[in-house]
Amino acid sequence: AALPARAEGPVIKWRLASSFPKSLDTIYGGGETLAKRVAELTDGRFEIRVFAGGELVPAFGVLDAVQQGTVECGHTASYYYYGKNKALALETTLPFGLNTRQLTAWVLADEGMRLLRELFAEYNIINFPGGSTGAQMGGWYRREIHSLEDLKGLKIRIPGFGAEIFSRLGAVPQSLPGGEIYPALERGTIDAAEWTVPYDDEKLGFHKVAKYYYYPGWWETGTHLVFYVNKDRWAELPPSYQAAFEVAARDAHLSMLALYDAKNPSALQRLIAEGAEFRRFPDDVLLKAYEAAHAFYAEESARNPAFKQLYESMMSFQERADLWWGVSELPMANLRQALRRKR
Amino acid sequence: AALPARAEGPVIKWRLASSFPKSLDTIYGGGETLAKRVAELTDGRFEIRVFAGGELVPAFGVLDAVQQGTVECGHTASYYYYGKNKALALETTLPFGLNTRQLTAWVLADEGMRLLRELFAEYNIINFPGGSTGAQMGGWYRREIHSLEDLKGLKIRIPGFGAEIFSRLGAVPQSLPGGEIYPALERGTIDAAEWTVPYDDEKLGFHKVAKYYYYPGWWETGTHLVFYVNKDRWAELPPSYQAAFEVAARDAHLSMLALYDAKNPSALQRLIAEGAEFRRFPDDVLLKAYEAAHAFYAEESARNPAFKQLYESMMSFQERADLWWGVSELPMANLRQALRRKR
Numbered sequence: 281a282a283l284p285a286r287a288e289g290p291v292i293k294w295r296l297a298s299s300f301p302k303s304l305d306t307i308y309g310g311g312e313t314l315a316k317r318v319a320e321l322t323d324g325r326f327e328i329r330v331f332a333g334g335e336l337v338p339a340f341g342v343l344d345a346v347q348q349g350t351v352e353c354g355h356t357a358s359y360y361y362y363g364k365n366k367a368l369a370l371e372t373t374l375p376f377g378l379n380t381r382q383l384t385a386w387v388l389a390d391e392g393m394r395l396l397r398e399l400f401a402e403y404n405i406i407n408f409p410g411g412s413t414g415a416q417m418g419g420w421y422r423r424e425i426h427s428l429e430d431l432k433g434l435k436i437r438i439p440g441f442g443a444e445i446f447s448r449l450g451a452v453p454q455s456l457p458g459g460e461i462y463p464a465l466e467r468g469t470i471d472a473a474e475w476t477v478p479y480d481d482e483k484l485g486f487h488k489v490a491k492y493y494y495y496p497g498w499w500e501t502g503t504h505l506v507f508y509v510n511k512d513r514w515a516e517l518p519p520s521y522q523a524a525f526e527v528a529a530r531d532a533h534l535s536m537l538a539l540y541d542a543k544n545p546s547a548l549q550r551l552i553a554e555g556a557e558f559r560r561f562p563d564d565v566l567l568k569a570y571e572a573a574h575a576f577y578a579e580e581s582a583r584n585p586a587f588k589q590l591y592e593s594m595m596s597f598q599e600r601a602d603l604w605w606g607v608s609e610l611p612m613a614n615l616r617q618a619l620r621r622k623r
Numbered sequence: 624a625a626l627p628a629r630a631e632g633p634v635i636k637w638r639l640a641s642s643f644p645k646s647l648d649t650i651y652g653g654g655e656t657l658a659k660r661v662a663e664l665t666d667g668r669f670e671i672r673v674f675a676g677g678e679l680v681p682a683f684g685v686l687d688a689v690q691q692g693t694v695e696c697g698h699t700a701s702y703y704y705y706g707k708n709k710a711l712a713l714e715t716t717l718p719f720g721l722n723t724r725q726l727t728a729w730v731l732a733d734e735g736m737r738l739l740r741e742l743f744a745e746y747n748i749i750n751f752p753g754g755s756t757g758a759q760m761g762g763w764y765r766r767e768i769h770s771l772e773d774l775k776g777l778k779i780r781i782p783g784f785g786a787e788i789f790s791r792l793g794a795v796p797q798s799l800p801g802g803e804i805y806p807a808l809e810r811g812t813i814d815a816a817e818w819t820v821p822y823d824d825e826k827l828g829f830h831k832v833a834k835y836y837y838y839p840g841w842w843e844t845g846t847h848l849v850f851y852v853n854k855d856r857w858a859e860l861p862p863s864y865q866a867a868f869e870v871a872a873r874d875a876h877l878s879m880l881a882l883y884d885a886k887n888p889s890a891l892q893r894l895i896a897e898g899a900e901f902r903r904f905p906d907d908v909l910l911k912a913y914e915a916a917h918a919f920y921a922e923e924s925a926r927n928p929a930f931k932q933l934y935e936s937m938m939s940f941q942e943r944a945d946l947w948w949g950v951s952e953l954p955m956a957n958l959r960q961a962l963r964r965k966r
Binding site for chain 2: 322386414417497519520524530546548549567570600602603604608613615620
């Protein structure tokens, strides 16, 4: 027979503002996993209600809402706040940067968390990794990209660092909310659009109007989501409730990647069956994008000390981590692809 | 000001038998992470004391001890119990099988957990993923392996499935506990030995007596550790303590991989500085090993329904997952290696 449930702790009710719509169940589900686990860990006495993007505050207003205490916590992607300080975007991903496992290792087991918490303290926020999509795709194109020349004048829906780099390659980046992308692509108002990974891209139906699906998605090499908590509200929690939030966030981080890794493969098969055609970006595009990215990082580092500090720490970690990757995961993965082709 | 700590739950004290020595701090630390988190989540009222391999029960006696209730829980690797049922080894890793992220996805977000829990129920055990090393190395060799011919008669310390496959390639696998490997390698009693990953291999000093360090470690493509809990003891826990154990185990799983990913790169650099030489296994060795592995899986599947069920589920998942890997993580990782060489 089970022992009796333990006695009561304080009842605490928080609201979590998500940047995501419920339709994107895996990414939105990160907030729900957090809330469910926190409730289980506290016999339901620490209750976190999850609100989809736009319900309480605008989808891209989560940082402001948490900073100002409009809500106690949020679930978002830090690169949405690129306009405040480009250093914030490094919490999410960096073009040609760390892959998901490396980014998680840099945050949890190297100096990433300490440096990021110093940055977020300026916003009265404490941050926790809040899930990952893994490496993303390079988006949907109405026509094939054969060389750098084909990027000239290309109208592509892409935000943040990716837009900065595409612009330096001669493309014309567009900023469009999720719901406006499909009609613009269908009408030909734009030539291409990037979103995330097959499981989510499939829901938005881009393959029906732009069949070329490009890889690798070099501007999102291992995208992290994040939980934000207002520091004053955090300080009011009993230690075991703080532990509940922190460990529940770890579970949400782990679980989201597992869900994407389990769902993307089947979505990929369905997209292929419906006519999507996979293409690798040409080498000259990849090389020029890499050079443009590093030129941009040098410029930003020269004018932004917060960016410089995070960027240099990540690059130093990546240099070592890629050496290890090159004799472990990578040769094994290449071998498996070769054996698969042989069958 | 902080709210008051919540009132008391029942005081519960458990013992955790680890299979690992304290000297292997990252892998042993999985048990400590679990215990620390469970204590934080329950205001110290659910206490798990961690005992190193051999302290309470033999290092490879953890399954028996948990099954019999000698201890309430354990931290181990299921392939140690290969002799009881080869299906148990599939919980840990499979030669040429899923990588770490894929294995975690299969367990947490596909049908892996359900199938594994059915298997462990036969031992009165409930299992939780308990950390990962990532892809391992292929071990240390006193002389170079130029072709399949060089494996004939090679005395190599290797356990489990790996031993089975090496034996089919003409090698002579040896079973030696960790502490006896170095002297045997130094004296030339054995020609080669595999252990795990650079951070742990370095501690055992193999590079001083066998400088060729081979990759990829095709028999451990993403090794999972595991927590075992006696099912009767589990049923006695209050729901919030069950949640505490489960979520703390998730954190231990995530944290161990992050720690290895952060520590292996520096260990690799130190090993190179001390004279270790990296070599890739020749193609004919890899191909014959792959064929031998699959012959063995077919034989084992024919005589062992539990093995067959798990194996087929993993292979079906891998088929889909590798297709996705081939247009996401893999091309990005290959690109980064190419760019690194270009600099």
